[in-house]
Amino acid sequence: MIVEQPVTRFLDELASGSATPGGGSAAAIMGAMGAALVSMMCNLTIGKKNYAEVEGEMRSVLQAAEGLRKRLADMVAEDIAAFDGLMAAYGLPKDTDEQKTLRSAAIQNGLKAATDAPLDCARASADVIALSLRAAQVGNRNVISDAGVGALAAQAALRSAALNVYINVPSIKDEVFARSRRDEIDALLASAVPLAEQAFELVKTKL
Amino acid sequence: MIVEQPVTRFLDELASGSATPGGGSAAAIMGAMGAALVSMMCNLTIGKKNYAEVEGEMRSVLQAAEGLRKRLADMVAEDIAAFDGLMAAYGLPKDTDEQKTLRSAAIQNGLKAATDAPLDCARASADVIALSLRAAQVGNRNVISDAGVGALAAQAALRSAALNVYINVPSIKDEVFARSRRDEIDALLASAVPLAEQAFELVKTKL
Numbered sequence: 211m212i213v214e215q216p217v218t219r220f221l222d223e224l225a226s227g228s229a230t231p232g233g234g235s236a237a238a239i240m241g242a243m244g245a246a247l248v249s250m251m252c253n254l255t256i257g258k259k260n261y262a263e264v265e266g267e268m269r270s271v272l273q274a275a276e277g278l279r280k281r282l283a284d285m286v287a288e289d290i291a292a293f294d295g296l297m298a299a300y301g302l303p304k305d306t307d308e309q310k311t312l313r314s315a316a317i318q319n320g321l322k323a324a325t326d327a328p329l330d331c332a333r334a335s336a337d338v339i340a341l342s343l344r345a346a347q348v349g350n351r352n353v354i355s356d357a358g359v360g361a362l363a364a365q366a367a368l369r370s371a372a373l374n375v376y377i378n379v380p381s382i383k384d385e386v387f388a389r390s391r392r393d394e395i396d397a398l399l400a401s402a403v404p405l406a407e408q409a410f411e412l413v414k415t416k417l
Numbered sequence: 418m419i420v421e422q423p424v425t426r427f428l429d430e431l432a433s434g435s436a437t438p439g440g441g442s443a444a445a446i447m448g449a450m451g452a453a454l455v456s457m458m459c460n461l462t463i464g465k466k467n468y469a470e471v472e473g474e475m476r477s478v479l480q481a482a483e484g485l486r487k488r489l490a491d492m493v494a495e496d497i498a499a500f501d502g503l504m505a506a507y508g509l510p511k512d513t514d515e516q517k518t519l520r521s522a523a524i525q526n527g528l529k530a531a532t533d534a535p536l537d538c539a540r541a542s543a544d545v546i547a548l549s550l551r552a553a554q555v556g557n558r559n560v561i562s563d564a565g566v567g568a569l570a571a572q573a574a575l576r577s578a579a580l581n582v583y584i585n586v587p588s589i590k591d592e593v594f595a596r597s598r599r600d601e602i603d604a605l606l607a608s609a610v611p612l613a614e615q616a617f618e619l620v621k622t623k624l
Binding site: 229232243413 | 419420421422423424425427428429431432433434436439440443444446447449450452453454456457460461482483486490493560562563565566567569570572573576577580581583584587617620621624
């Protein structure tokens with residue numbers, strides 16, 4: 211698994227001329243870093259006398275952030291598998307009519323999987339943004355910049371994942387599927403990007 | 418070195434209740450991921466017949482991106498050292514007047530180092546944004562989303578580094594130093610954040 215490799219090795223593979231890992235994997239890692247920073251903020255708030263009032267809520271935020279971090283880290287491999295699956299479909303033989311039909315169906319399935327993988331990443335990243343904002347609102351003010359960085363990382367993850375949804379939907383022939391995914395990613399961007407900006411501005415004000 | 422550890426281990430340490438690694442390290446890694454994605458785009462453009470015209474420029478962009486990636490990866494450790502140095506200064510004894518004077522001077526030096534570390538990260542990230550935009554403008558259109566993710570990652574890195582500059586400058590007593598760093602980070606945000614937005618919009622249009 212690529213996330214079990216050293217950070218520098220992951221960066222080397224990202225930079226290389228091989229198609230995976232690419233932007234989809236980078237997005238999932240940014241989302242996971244955002245979730246990790248929310249967890250850090252919770253861990254540095256829980257148990258502090260001055261924050262006893264929000265301790266219960268911070269414990270819930272921590273639990274949610276840790277679940278999202280795990281999911282987002284797993285999505286690195288899922289994104290690579292979806293992309294490699296799509297590439298394999300494009301590589302299928304197309305000499306006979308039957309082969310053409312099979313290849314075309316495989317490509318359509320591959321496109322759907324390569325759309326749903328970043329959409330999952332976008333959903334989780336939007337959740338991380340909401341948690342970052344809450345952490346910035348009530349968490350330990352001494353480490354509030356970490357909640358701000360968490361929001362920015364998750365926002366970049368969400369918008370990056372959106373690019374990977376937008377790149378695939380135009381080629382999907384199932385219009386109901388394509389429209390539902392485009393509508394969902396549009397809605398996620400519209401609702402969560404401003405929350406990340408709100409967290410960033412709040413953190414700047416409280417610094 | 419923390420960047421020689423597995424990605425998942427880095428995420429575990431980021432999430433933990435220890436003060437480092439924190440947002441500064443996450444910023445440097447986002448910047449390094451942005452640079453790596455620019456390199457990927459260059460590597461998938463260089464040698465392609467349709468992009469022969471821009472091959473020379475893409476080679477220069479690749480070289481610059483690889484230099485920035487190395488620098489940003491090194492900054493993870495530099496950020497941790499600067500933060501730990503500041504924390505050590507706060508921990509110095511303050512029983513006698515002489516100790517108080519020494520501690521105060523050490524804190525001021527620590528604050529300056531903990532301001533210049535993220536400022537370096539911000540400068541490098543702004544450079545990555547400029548390279549991402551150029552890659553999106555002339556690079557291989559088949560992998561343009563990776564240039565877009567590169568711009569978003571570097572933008573998040575820049576804005577995250579800015580939070581870590583803003584958190585320290587109010588405590589710095591050397592007003593000339595404080596003002597020069599605040600002016601520089603304001604200028605970097607004002608010039609480079611819109612370039613990243615331009616890259617994002619360009620990529621969306623070209624998808």
